[in-house]
Amino acid sequence: MEIHLIMPLSYDAVLDEMVATAREAGALTLEHFKRFRDLEIGIKGPADFVSDADRESELLIRDRLMGRWPDWSFYGEEFPPTERGDAEHRWLVDPIDGTTNFINGQHYTISIALRRGNQTVAGALYNPVSDEMFTAIPGQGAFMNGERLRVSQQADVALFAIGTGLPTPNLQLYPGAYQRLDAIRAPIGAIRIVGSAANSAAYVAMGRLTGYFEETGFSDTAVGILCVQEAGGVVTDWWGRGPEIYEQTGTLIIANAATHAYLLEHLKDVPRKNPK
Ligand code: LIP
Numbered sequence: 001m002e003i004h005l006i007m008p009l010s011y012d013a014v015l016d017e018m019v020a021t022a023r024e025a026g027a028l029t030l031e032h033f034k035r036f037r038d039l040e041i042g043i044k045g046p047a048d049f050v051s052d053a054d055r056e057s058e059l060l061i062r063d064r065l066m067g068r069w070p071d072w073s074f075y076g077e078e079f080p081p082t083e084r085g086d087a088e089h090r091w092l093v094d095p096i097d098g099t100t101n102f103i104n105g106q107h108y109t110i111s112i113a114l115r116r117g118n119q120t121v122a123g124a125l126y127n128p129v130s131d132e133m134f135t136a137i138p139g140q141g142a143f144m145n146g147e148r149l150r151v152s153q154q155a156d157v158a159l160f161a162i163g164t165g166l167p168t169p170n171l172q173l174y175p176g177a178y179q180r181l182d183a184i185r186a187p188i189g190a191i192r193i194v195g196s197a198a199n200s201a202a203y204v205a206m207g208r209l210t211g212y213f214e215e216t217g218f219s220d221t222a223v224g225i226l227c228v229q230e231a232g233g234v235v236t237d238w239w240g241r242g243p244e245i246y247e248q249t250g251t252l253i254i255a256n257a258a259t260h261a262y263l264l265e266h267l268k269d270v271p272r273k274n275p276k
Contacts, residue, residue: 009042012136014069018112019133020125021241023066025057025110026128032056033129036105042199046103050096054078057095061065061112065091072114077219088116088128090120097220098196109198113222118243123223125198134227142205142230143180151233152207154260160188163200163212163257174215177272184213185214198224205231211255213238213263218247225254238267239276249274 032053039046058076066074066082073090074082092115098108107129114122125134134141134149142149154160162184167174181191192209194200197216201224203209225235235254237246246252251274253263 007115009121015122015124015135015137016116017065017068018114018122019126019135020113020122021061022110022112022126022133023061024064025060025095026126028060029057029102029108029110033061033102033105033108036103039103050099050102051078052242053102054096054099057110058093061093061110062091063093065112067213075219077217090115092120092219092222094198094217094219097198098194101195106195107199109196109202111198111220111223114220115222118247120222120226120228123252125202125223125227127199127202132202133221134205136223136226136230137229138226140230142227142249144202144206149205149227149231150207151204151228151231151256152210152259154207154210154256157258157262158189160189160210160259160262161192161208162188162255162263163192163194163203163209165195165197165200165214165216166193174273180213180270184263188262197221201225201228203255204228204233204254211259211263213253213255213267214250216250216252218250221250221252221254225252228254232256236260236264238264238272239266 012113013225019114055078058078066125071084071086071130073084076093092113096108102108110126112124112239113120134144167177189202197220201221205227233256
């Protein structure tokens with residue numbers, strides 16, 4: 001009888017390439033970003049300003065990674081997916097997460113996840129403004145610029161710092177966003193809107209936030225989720241369910257254990273876009 005073994009692959013060298021690629025995309029997008037005040041004189045509208053940078057960033061990442069691993073499929077936010085022969089591996093990329101921040105000259109991130117089946121097997125998340133590179137491989141820990149990350153151990157509710165996103169123009173698409181602030185606000189220490197879902201998750205992994213919740217896209221958060229899990233945090237949907245649900249709905253709690261328990265308790269009954 002023939003026996004087929006699925007060999008575990010080492011993704012260390014792949015991660016090195018992902019990091020180099022994220023840095024290149026960071027340098028490219030920063031060139032656009034530095035000119036955000038041109039928006040005041042109307043050379044371009046905000047949508048063109050950010051979409052030029054977004055699209056150039058995605059093309060750079062796609063060309064570089066697909067040039068190196070031509071059999072792996074590519075899913076980015078800006079262009080239709082590129083399907084390739086390898087049935088297991090695919091890239092999941094957000095070329096600029098935090099587009100509203102970008103338009104306003106504030107921190108944004110570039111997120112590159114490598115998925116194998118339904119697992120994220122390597123992740124690189126780069127904030128070019130602060131030059132912070134977050135990396136993770138399952139079982140090997142999460143790092144920021146090479147330094148090991150641990151989530152906050154804070155268990156005092158009065159000192160919780162909780163991140164979220166807050167839609168402004170498209171409120172009908174995100175029902176309940178403001179009610180949720182009301183539901184969680186007292187007696188916690190702070191609510192912060194970082195403006196990039198990916199960056200918010202990275203902040204949880206390193207303890208700048210004790211927790212984060214939102215209804216958002218999985219391509220924004222895939223790397224951040226892995227970083228938080230590797231840094232000792234908890235990731236579920238708003239009712240405590242796992243990736244089979246939250247990867248579809250994006251209804252996420254990403255937090256240390258104490259903040260996670262608090263958010264589960266306070267979010268379960270507030271309105272949301274995705275049905276329970
Ligand atoms: C958005 C984030 C924003 C978050 C949204 C979404 P985009 O991604 O930047 O902070 O609140 O849910 O993830 O549109 O900038 O790629």
